[in-house]
Amino acid sequence: MAGAARVVLLGPPGAGKGTQAKLLQDEFGAAQISTGDILRKAVAEQTPLGKQASGFISSGALVPDSLIVNLVAERLKEKDCAKGFLFDGFPRTIPQAESLDGILKKAGLDLNCVLSVQVPQNIIVERLAGRRTCRKCGAMFHVAFNAPKLDGVCDSCGGELYQRDDDKEQTIAHRLQVYDTQTAPLVNYYRARGLLREIDGVGEIDQIRARVIEALGDLVR
Ligand code: ADP
Ligand code: ADP
Ligand code: ZN
Numbered sequence: 001m002a003g004a005a006r007v008v009l010l011g012p013p014g015a016g017k018g019t020q021a022k023l024l025q026d027e028f029g030a031a032q033i034s035t036g037d038i039l040r041k042a043v044a045e046q047t048p049l050g051k052q053a054s055g056f057i058s059s060g061a062l063v064p065d066s067l068i069v070n071l072v073a074e075r076l077k078e079k080d081c082a083k084g085f086l087f088d089g090f091p092r093t094i095p096q097a098e099s100l101d102g103i104l105k106k107a108g109l110d111l112n113c114v115l116s117v118q119v120p121q122n123i124i125v126e127r128l129a130g131r132r133t134c135r136k137c138g139a140m141f142h143v144a145f146n147a148p149k150l151d152g153v154c155d156s157c158g159g160e161l162y163q164r165d166d167d168k169e170q171t172i173a174h175r176l177q178v179y180d181t182q183t184a185p186l187v188n189y190y191r192a193r194g195l196l197r198e199i200d201g202v203g204e205i206d207q208i209r210a211r212v213i214e215a216l217g218d219l220v221r
Pocket of ligand 2: 011012013014015016017018019020088127128130131132140141142143145146201202203204205206208
């Protein structure tokens with residue numbers, strides 16, 4: 001990688017952030033940091049963080065900023081982040097974005113791009129309702145758009161695929177509302193800092209991948 005990419009992937013739940021972050025991670029070596037994956041692992045392992053977070057997650061609410069900011073600060077100290085990082089699902093509120101600025105500044109770093117992935121709401125709902133997630137490695141599939149080779153089995157690790165509680169219909173509606181009120185303001189926050197790049201997130205996974213790489217430009221080439 002030319003310059004280390006320090007990137008935020010921004011967009012509603014289901015926009016394809018995680019799918020693209022995993023592809024980029026494999027191709028360019030920047031660490032994917034998914035706060036959702038970290039939280040789900042903590043819930044599965046019943047750690048103190050997991051116990052505090054699980055009610056918020058299953059209802060589709062955001063986990064309190066204080067819990068998230070600490071886990072991100074710790075995650076960024078890990079070695080794999082030295083080659084760059086791609087945040088997926090973080091920050092989700094203005095206070096989280098401000099805290100991230102502070103954490104990076106302390107480390108002598110800054111973000112070099114915020115990539116907003118735009119997908120209309122009707123497509124988002126289809127993607128979330130059909131999403132299946134690997135219990136073991138967190139890989140995402142879709143029953144129609146990105147089906148696993150074997151029904152219910154993860155292509156990458158052979159783990160069991162399940163439907164997240166918060167991907168059920170009622171919770172989806174609530175999560176989209178939460179996105180509009182609490183996360184969407186980040187678009188203007190980052191635009192005002194000159195960091196925002198926007199792409200159309202509708203199309204085949206491979207097409208979107210090409211758009212992401214094009215938009216990130218020098219950061220990943
Ligand atoms: P999606 O892939 O649908 O965007 P995530 O896996 O990123 O969802 O997040 C799932 C849930 O985990 C969220 O609905 C929220 O409860 C919690 N969560 C994840 N990241 C954050 C964050 N940065 N701040 C607050 N809550 C978060
Ligand atoms: P996010 O991390 O933004 O919540 P995901 O990457 O988990 O989104 O994708 C949501 C769902 O949509 C998953 O089931 C995934 O397989 C599927 N998906 C991702 N990208 C595309 C795409 N370009 N076209 C169709 N389905 C997609
Ligand atoms: Zn797996």
